[in-house]
Amino acid sequence: MEGLAASIEQMEKTMTTYGREIVIAFAVIVVGLILIKWINIGLKKAFSKLPISSARGATIRNVLCVLMLAVLVTFAAIELGIAAGPVMRFLSILTLTAIGMIVVFRPLIPTLPFKVGTTIKAGDLLGKVEATTVLNTRLRTFDGKTVFIPNRIILNDVIINYHFTPTRRFELKINILYDQDLMKAKQILETIMVEDPRVHPTPRPIVYLMSLNKGFVELSGRGWADNLKRFVVTRELLEKTKFRFDQEGIAMALPQMQVHYTSKNMPQLNTEG
Structure with missing residues (x-):
């Protein structure tokens, strides 16, 4: 009991002597950690808008956080009455070691091939x-x-x-019947792509005859658009193609098979009641 009482008495003396400094140092650490967290979040948002890789941005943020922590610990130690010289020397060595480890070992850590928002x-x-x-x-x-x-x-x-490159190629697959005007259909499809301002002029949009299938001819219109607009551009161009083909009298086809009978094997229809 005497030992416990002595410990409590010693703690009371310490708090009486250094209580103000301890409270201030604790407040400095708490407020500093909150500020460092906010700064780190702000840097992360700012770096996401800059043309730098996520790995490089993380390395810069980590180095800055180490430096800010070193400054924070220095201020807290000074508030506790510790001499600034030894603290600065110790933290300088510790900070340089931490930064060196981050710079050396960061490239050895596998990085993800994408970033947030991709x-x-x-x-x-x-x-x-x-x-x-x-x-x-x-x-x-x-x-x-x-x-x-x-x-x-x-x-x-x-x-x-899908967002690694700024542009992507889109493809419009259109099927028409064999008795339709092939060259007219190709010209209409190419014009629709060229006239749309969202389609890049280079490389120039082009229309291919992809295959001659059973019952229909397959056309493919190809062009390039911004990556983020590709989905909408493709769907809206398909809609424009349908409307324009209807206006120009180009009949689109569904996959089908046509069966032709000759007079020799024409099935006999039963007309008897």
């Missing part, structure tokens, strides 16, 4: 990346599901990044 296909999953952590990636599918994918699976699988 539309990707991972295995059978197609959706938009909402967030990434060290362990997993949060994917929002287009039917509203939220999927968490372990990064080890992503790094070991084939990933399609």
Whole structure:
């Protein structure tokens, strides 16, 4: 009991002597950590809008966080009455070591082939990346599901990044009947693509005759559009093609097979009541 009482008495003396400094140092650490967190979030948003890779942005943010933590600990130590010289020397060595480890080992850590906001296909999953952590990636599918994918699976699988390049090629598949004017249909389809301002003039849109199928001729109109607009452009051009073909009298075809009978094998119809 005497030992416990002595410990309590010593603690009271310490709090009486250094209580103000301890409270101020604690407040400095709490407020500083909150500010560092806010700054880190702001830097993350700012870097996402800059043309730098996510890995490089993360490295810069980590280095800045280490520097800010070092400054924070220095201020807290000074408030506790510790001499600034030894603290500065110790934190300088610690900070340089931490920064060196980040710079050296960061390139050795596998990086994900996408960033937040990118539309990707991972295995059978197609959706938009909402967030990434060290362990997993949060994917929002287009039917509203939220999927968490372990990064080890992503790094070991084939990933399609639909936003990696600024432009993508689109394709308009159109089927017409054999008795329709082929050249007129090709010209109409090409004109529709060329006239749309969202379709890039280079490379120039072109129409191919893809195949001669049973009952219809398959045409393919191909052009390039901005990646983010490709889906809407494709659907609206298909709609324009349908309306224009109807106006010009070009009959579109469904997959079908035509059967022709000759007089020798024409089936006899039963006309008897």
